[in-house]
Amino acid sequence: MSDRVRVEVVQSVAYVTLNRPEKLNGLDLDMLDALVNAARTIETDRSIRGVILQGAGDAFSAGLDFASAGKQPRRMAKAFAKFPGQKTNLFQRACWVWRELPVPVIAVVHGHCFGGGLQLALAADFRFTTPDCTFSVMEAKWGLIPDMTGTVTMRELAAMDVVKRLAITAELFDGNQALEWGFVSGVSDNPIKPAQELLSQIAVRSPDAVAATKTLLHKTWNRSPRGAFWIESRIQLALMRGKNHKIVRTANAAKKLPEFAFRKFG
Structure with missing residues (x-):
């Protein structure tokens, strides 16, 4: 460096x-x-x-x-x-x-x-x-x-x-x-x-959801509702299929802090 x-x-x-x-x-x-x-x-x-x-x-x-x-x-x-x-x-x-x-x-x-x-x-x-x-x-x-x-x-x-x-x-x-x-x-x-x-x-939130939120807001901030809603759906489906979403669901059900995998999104 x-x-x-x-x-x-x-x-x-x-x-x-x-x-x-x-x-x-x-x-x-x-x-x-x-x-x-x-x-x-x-x-x-x-x-x-x-x-x-x-x-x-x-x-x-x-x-x-x-x-x-x-x-x-x-x-x-x-x-x-x-x-x-x-x-x-x-x-x-x-x-x-x-x-x-x-x-x-x-x-x-x-x-x-x-x-x-x-x-x-x-x-x-x-x-x-x-x-x-x-x-x-x-x-x-x-x-x-x-x-x-x-x-x-x-x-x-x-x-x-x-x-x-x-x-x-x-x-x-x-x-x-x-x-x-x-x-x-x-x-x-x-x-x-x-x-x-x-x-x-x-740090206690999914690294994939954090990355996705940043991408979502930057891509939709000045878009039409139609374009924004399409991007919302596409990103949400990708997150729901991801490993960290499953980790969060399991941890929440057990009332524990999640231990996340490395980020895949972005």
Whole structure:
């Protein structure tokens, strides 16, 4: 694994740490590659039940490292490219892979959460922050737009007028304001604690049902009822035929905690 991103698995939870603390975890091209590779490695380990995404040092991420990226124009051009059949370029993929993981991803945010760092956090399923964390859709400061999947994730979380305001002004806001606007799931002086508590709650549920629920909601959120109902039925039938559903039924009948098999869904 790249030194830009550390991955440590503890009790079936993958702790993924952005590891450029001397640059406030600024996103250079190596870190974008490392984020994609980390997610793909986690996806292949079916024993992992959840992910905590965090930043080393004094910040979650100060966003794209323009100084570093600007020194590699050819690599930058390649990072923007999409080949036939690809949904995302590298900048987008570094965020979107976490949304597509079949396990819950929780971003634990502190310090600065700017630009691409904010879009990375928004690609997680849940976000917990310190009250004094500073957020910004910082792209506007550079005469740019949010283009690392934020156009999808922000619209799911906040009102359009709020998103327009932030994307146009690059206004700074803190953790409590982020909660009020819907960008984070909770505020805590020690945000890793509620993140771990939530993953503990999730761990007693079927890993297949957790993965299926994440897939279901992402696929149906903006679909017509007809399309959503078809996806519901297809996923439910797959779960009912699975081993973990049988394990849950047996455990519930015996009034015991289930001991799940590794995830098969996703």
